[in-house]
Amino acid sequence: MSQSASIPTNSAPFSALPSIHTLLLEAKAKKGLTFDAIGKAIGKDEVWVASAFYGQAKFNAEDLQKLSEVLDLPHAELTAGLGEHWFPYRGLGSAVPTDPVVYRLYEGIMVYGHPIKALINEKFGDGIMSMIDCYVKVDKKPDPKGDRVVLTFDGKFLPYAKW
Amino acid sequence: MSQSASIPTNSAPFSALPSIHTLLLEAKAKKGLTFDAIGKAIGKDEVWVASAFYGQAKFNAEDLQKLSEVLDLPHAELTAGLGEHWFPYRGLGSAVPTDPVVYRLYEGIMVYGHPIKALINEKFGDGIMSMIDCYVKVDKKPDPKGDRVVLTFDGKFLPYAKW
Amino acid sequence: MSQSASIPTNSAPFSALPSIHTLLLEAKAKKGLTFDAIGKAIGKDEVWVASAFYGQAKFNAEDLQKLSEVLDLPHAELTAGLGEHWFPYRGLGSAVPTDPVVYRLYEGIMVYGHPIKALINEKFGDGIMSMIDCYVKVDKKPDPKGDRVVLTFDGKFLPYAKW
C-alpha cells in the first residue's frame, strides 16, 4: 500500500517554489524512490536531480518525458509547469540559512572561504571557480568511527578578463 | 632579492584579524613560499595551513615551533600572539560575501544547499554533516577545456540525539 | 466536555510550520495533556516532545504509532505528514527573537556566549559543544524567593579536526 507524501513544500523555505515542485516531491515519496533511482532512470546524477526537484535546475524535454514515466505523472502537466518557457529562479532560503544542515555548509564557507580563495589564487591566479560549469557530488564514506559525508564541488576555473 | 609582502590585512575583511596574522602572511610572501610548502614543512595540509594563516584554525606549540623556523620569525612573538591562550574567533567577512571568488562558494550553498540536505537526510537519516570534524581540500584538475578546481569537504555525519 | 484547542499556529512565527503541527498541538490541547504526559506515553523526554511538536525534531515510525494512540489521531494522517520522507527544517522565528521569553534565552547567549566559549576553550581546548548530540532539559526548582527555571544543555564536545 502506498504511503502518501510528506513534503511540506507549502511551508518555509519551499513556499517560494512553483507548486509543480510539490507534485514532483510528492510523487517521489509515493513511489518510495530515492533521488539516485530517479537519476538512473533519467540518466542524471542524484544531486542534479535533487537540485531540479527543488527548482534549482532545468529539465529538458527528454528529461520531462522520462520523469513522467518513472513518477507516473501526466506528461502534459510537467510540460505545462516546467517546459520550454520555464527557467529556474535559483537560490532557496534566507541569506543566512537557519536549518542546521544547511547552516553547516554555510559555516564551511564563512570559515574556509577566504583560505580557499587564497589557494585558488595561489594555484590558478586571478579568477574564480565557476558554480555554473560545476558538478556537485554527495557521497557516503563508511568509517568505523562514524560514516562520513564527502561533498565535492568540481568547477571550471575562469580567469578574469583583462582588456 | 626578496620581494616585500603585499597582503593588505589592515583592510576589509581582514581588519578583524589580530595583527599577528599580518606577520605570518608577510613572512610567507617574503619567503616566496606556497601554503603547500609551509604545510609540508610543518606536517599539515595546505588548506589547513591557509585557514590558520587567516585566523580560522589553531596552531599548537609544535606547529608554532616549526613555523618560526620555516618563516624565520621569532618564536616568542608567535607564541605571544598565537600561543596556548589564544583560540580562533572563526568566521571571516560579511554574512553575504562580496568578493566574487567567495561569493561563488556561497552561491553554491544557496543553490545546492537544500538538495544536499535532502540527500544527506535520504542517505544518512536525520542529522548533519560536521564542519568541525571535517577536512577540506582544494585540488587543481587539468582539463583541456580549462583547468578545474575540485573542492572537497569530508565531514563526519552526526545523527541528532533523541532523549 | 472537551475544550477546543487554542494554538494559533497559523500566525507568526508558527506559520512557517507544516499544518500537521497544528493538528498535533490542537489534539494535545483537546486532550488536556502536558508534554511530559505525552513524553511518558511515547517514551521520550518532554523537551524532545515539545521540540518535535514545533517541527524541530523527527518522530520515527514507532513514535508516530504511539502518538496516534495517545492523541487519538489517525495514524495515516500522521504518517503522511511526518513519515519517513519528512525531515525537520529546523530553526523557528526571526534571527533576533521578539517574544520576551525567547529573547531572554537569546540575551543569555549575547551576554554569556563569549565567556562560555572562553571556558569551553580553557577546559576542553579548540572545539565546540555540539547542538546535535545534545540533550536539553527544563526543570522547575521550587524556591521560597520565587521558583526557578533550570535549563540544561548537555552536549558532546567536538574537537576541531586538523589535517
Next chain:
Amino acid sequence: MSQSASIPTNSAPFSALPSIHTLLLEAKAKKGLTFDAIGKAIGKDEVWVASAFYGQAKFNAEDLQKLSEVLDLPHAELTAGLGEHWFPYRGLGSAVPTDPVVYRLYEGIMVYGHPIKALINEKFGDGIMSMIDCYVKVDKKPDPKGDRVVLTFDGKFLPYAKW
C-alpha cells in the same frame, strides 16, 4: 619564564570593549591562571569571572582589590577603569554570532527556544525566565564516548504583572 598574553581584544568582536579588559586578559595569560583559579581567589564562580573579564559583569570594590592582588595589577588602574562609576554595557558580538562555538549556543535557542517557552508556560504560567537573577555554569562531564559540556542556566521565574 612568563609567557606573554595572546588575547586579541583589539580585534573583532572584542574591539567594542574598553581597553581595561585587555589588561585583565593579558594579566591572566601572563600569570597562567584559569578563570576557576581567579574565581577561587576572589570568591566567585568561574563563569561569572569570565563574564566580568569580557565586560559582561561588574566587579565591586572588594572584587577589584582582590583582583589586583591575584593578577599583580595596580589597584588604582583597575579602579580608574572599572570602579564605582563604570557599569557594563552588556552584549558582545553581532546579532547572529559567526564563531562556531557561540553560534551553536545561538542555534540551541533557534531550535529549542520555542519548545522551551512552551514548557515554561506549561509549568509556570505566563511569565519569563530571568537572565538577570540567573546563574550560569559550564561543567565538564567525562564520557567514554567523548567528554560532554554541561551548560546550565538557573534563572528565577518572573510572572507577568496584571494591573
Next chain:
Amino acid sequence: MSQSASIPTNSAPFSALPSIHTLLLEAKAKKGLTFDAIGKAIGKDEVWVASAFYGQAKFNAEDLQKLSEVLDLPHAELTAGLGEHWFPYRGLGSAVPTDPVVYRLYEGIMVYGHPIKALINEKFGDGIMSMIDCYVKVDKKPDPKGDRVVLTFDGKFLPYAKW
C-alpha cells in the same frame, strides 16, 4: 443602529495576530466601548486591556468569562482561542516601528535610553528595570497650550545576580 467594526487586523502589522483578536476588536467597536469601560467591567486597567486585545497579555478564565459578557461574545469561542493553552507571543510590528505614533515612543528610547540607563545605574546600581513586573499607564493631562500625554512605566528594579 450599530456601526460595524473598522479594525483592519488582517493588514500589517496585525496580520501576525491570531484571528480571535480581530473578533475582540470588532466586538469592542460594535459596542462602542472604550478600553477603559471594558477594563472597569473586567476589573483591569485600560492599558492592560488594550495590551491583551492586541495579543500582548493573557486573559485568565475569569477575565474571559467577564469579557464574553461585556462584549456579547460566545464564551466557548473565547476560551477556544485564548484559553488555558494559549500564551501570548509578545512583540508586535517591525524592529524599527514605522507608524509615527509608535516611532515617537521608539525615538524616546533611542534618544533617552542611555541617559535613563545611566540614571538607573546611578540610583539603583547594576541591574535593570523589569518589563515583566511592570505597570504601564497612559494619562491625558489637560494643558491650555495643548493637552499632554503622560506615559508611565512602573517596573521593579532587578539587581544582577553574582555567583
Next chain:
Amino acid sequence: MSQSASIPTNSAPFSALPSIHTLLLEAKAKKGLTFDAIGKAIGKDEVWVASAFYGQAKFNAEDLQKLSEVLDLPHAELTAGLGEHWFPYRGLGSAVPTDPVVYRLYEGIMVYGHPIKALINEKFGDGIMSMIDCYVKVDKKPDPKGDRVVLTFDGKFLPYAKW
C-alpha cells in the same frame, strides 16, 4: 584623594559621540557628582542633564558657564566643543539595543507600543505624542518587595494637520 574616571566613551556605543562628552563624564566621575547634583547646580532636571552629557541635548551659553564652574572645566574648551554652532546629532546605539537595561525599554515599546497608540488615538484622536516637547523623569519608588523604577514621559499631544 580624587578617583579617576571610568567612563569608556571610546568604546561602543559611545564612540559615535564627540570627544568633549568624554571630558564631561570624566569630570563628573572625578568630582563624584550625581546627575542630580549637577542638575541642581545648573538649574536643570537630572534626566535632561544626563541626556546632554550623552550628546542628546544642547546646553546653552548659560548652562555651559555654570557647567564649567561645577565641574572645574575650562569654559573655553566647553564652548569650543558644545557652543553656539554645535547641535546634537541625536540617537545613540544600534537600532535594536543590546544592553539589557536599554533593551528592556525597547521591549516595552515592542510589547506595549501598539496598545499605547490605540489608547492615544482613543483618548486624543488622530495624532501623536511629541518626543520633542516632552519631559522625561526617572524616579526611585521604595517598595518592600523591591524598589521600583518609575519612568515617566510627559509629551504634548499633536493632532495631525488636515489641509
Next chain:
Amino acid sequence: MSQSASIPTNSAPFSALPSIHTLLLEAKAKKGLTFDAIGKAIGKDEVWVASAFYGQAKFNAEDLQKLSEVLDLPHAELTAGLGEHWFPYRGLGSAVPTDPVVYRLYEGIMVYGHPIKALINEKFGDGIMSMIDCYVKVDKKPDPKGDRVVLTFDGKFLPYAKW
C-alpha cells in the same frame, strides 16, 4: 462605458493596506476622477486626499459622507471600514524605497537631509520641523526646458523642551 479600475492594491507595497482602500481607488478610477476633483468635492487638498486614499490620513465622518456621494459608494461600507474606530497605521513600503519615483524623494533626504538639518538649526535653533503639523503640496510648474515638479513641505518648527 465605464473603464474598470487598475489599481493593484493586492500587490506590493499596497498589500499592507486594509481592503477598503482598494475600494476607494477602484471607485476613483471608474469615475475617472482626479485627486484634485475629489479634493474639491470634499473640501480638501489633493495631496491630503491621495494620502487618505493610501491609508496615510484619516477621514472624519463628514469626509466619509461626501466621499460616498462623489464616488457613489455605500456610506455604510465606508463607515464600517474607515469610521470612528479606525486610525491610520502610517508608513508604506520598505525602509529604502525601490520604486524610482519614491526613491528619488528618499535620495533627496539622503543627500540634502543633513544640510537641511544644519539650516533648520542655524535659523531656528535646536528643534525639528514637524511632519504632523505639516502641509504637503505637489505643483506642476510649466517650463520650456521641461515641466517641473514643485514639492513643498510646510511644517511647524518645534523647539526641544528643556526641563
Next chain:
Amino acid sequence: MSQSASIPTNSAPFSALPSIHTLLLEAKAKKGLTFDAIGKAIGKDEVWVASAFYGQAKFNAEDLQKLSEVLDLPHAELTAGLGEHWFPYRGLGSAVPTDPVVYRLYEGIMVYGHPIKALINEKFGDGIMSMIDCYVKVDKKPDPKGDRVVLTFDGKFLPYAKW
C-alpha cells in the same frame, strides 16, 4: 575674540566625510558666518552651500577661490582637497536616519511618498521628479502660532524612455 569651532565631523555620521570638510565647517564657525552669508559671498544659495559643506555638492574653481577669501583659508589647501579631481560621494548617514530632525524628513517620504508618486503620475504621466536637476530651499515663515519651516524641492519631471 573668535570662538573656536564646534563641529564634530570626526564623529558619526560625519566621519565618512573627507577631513577637508571639517576645515570648512570650523572656519565657518570661527568666522561666525551663516550659510546664507557664505552663499551671498560666493553667489550661491544657502542650501546648496550647506550641501557642499557636508560633501554633497561640488565647488568649481571659482567657488573655491571665493571660499578661500570669505573663510580666510589657504586656496591651495582647498584646491588640494576639493579641486578638479574630487567628486562628491553623495549620501550621508544610515539608511534610516536616527537624528529626529532628519528622521522627520524621512518620515515625510514614508508617509507621503506613495501619495506624491500617485499625484506625479496623475499630473505628469509615467516618469520621475529629478533629484539631480533639482533646487532645494529652506525658508522660515513667521507664524503667530509658531514659526514654520517651508521646505521646497523644485525638480524637473523626466518621462520614462520607451524604445
Next chain:
Amino acid sequence: MSQSASIPTNSAPFSALPSIHTLLLEAKAKKGLTFDAIGKAIGKDEVWVASAFYGQAKFNAEDLQKLSEVLDLPHAELTAGLGEHWFPYRGLGSAVPTDPVVYRLYEGIMVYGHPIKALINEKFGDGIMSMIDCYVKVDKKPDPKGDRVVLTFDGKFLPYAKW
C-alpha cells in the same frame, strides 16, 4: 496542440506583481512568441517589451490594443488591469538578487560601479547617467570560443543643478 504556459508568477520574486502580468506571460508562452516577435508586432524593442511584461514599464492605449491582438487577449481585461490609471511600481526582487543570472549583473555594479562613476565624472563632470531616459539592449554576439551577451545601457547624462 497548444502548450500551456509555465511562468510561475505566483512564486517569488514575481508574487509582488499584479496578476495581469501572469496573464501576459502565459499568453506569450501559449502563442510560443519571443519578446522580439511581440516587440515587432507592437513597434517596440524586445527589452522594453520584456520590462513591461514584468511590470517595469507602462503600455499606452495603443500598445494595449496591439497587444490584445497579437496575444489574443480580451482588450477590456488588459485595459482594466494596465490601463490609464495603472502606473508601474518598479523594482523587482530582493535588494541583493539571489538568482545567479541577476546576481551577475548586480556583481557587475559592485565591482565596476565606482570605476564607472570615476569615468563618468572624468568625462562628463559632476552628474549622473539617467536610468529614466535610458535605452537597454541585450544582444547575442556569436563567438567561436562561446557566444557572448552584449548588454548596453544608453542613458542621458544629467549634470547636477547648482543654485
Next chain:
Amino acid sequence: MSQSASIPTNSAPFSALPSIHTLLLEAKAKKGLTFDAIGKAIGKDEVWVASAFYGQAKFNAEDLQKLSEVLDLPHAELTAGLGEHWFPYRGLGSAVPTDPVVYRLYEGIMVYGHPIKALINEKFGDGIMSMIDCYVKVDKKPDPKGDRVVLTFDGKFLPYAKW
C-alpha cells in the same frame, strides 16, 4: 605648478581599500592624467585601468613596471603593495549603493534585471552572462538634446552544467 591630489580614499567607501590605491589615485591627480591616458601608456582600456585603481583588478608585473614609469612612482613600492602575492578582494561599497551615480546603475539592475534574465534565457537557454570573462566600456555619445553615456557589458554566455 602641480596640483596636489584630492582623492579621499581614507573616507567611505574607499576606506576598505589598501593604502597603495590612494598612492595611485594621488599620483594620477598630480600628473593630471586621465584613465584613458594611463590606459594607453600601459596598453589597457580605461575602464579596466579605473577598476584596477579602485582595487577591482590585478596588475601583472609588466603593468606595474609601466605604471611606475607613467606615474613616476617607485617600482618597489608598487610591487610591494600590488605584486605577485596580492589579489583583489573585489566588491566596493554597501550592498545598496547610496551615491546617486552608482545607485542609478543599481536601479538599472533592479528594474531591468529580470527582463534581461528573461531575454538571456530566451536567446541562449539556461545559463548566465559571465562577469569574469567580461569587458566593460563607458562611452560618451554626443547628442544635441544632451550627451549620453553608453555603458556596455560584453560577457561570455555560460550554460549550466548538467551531470
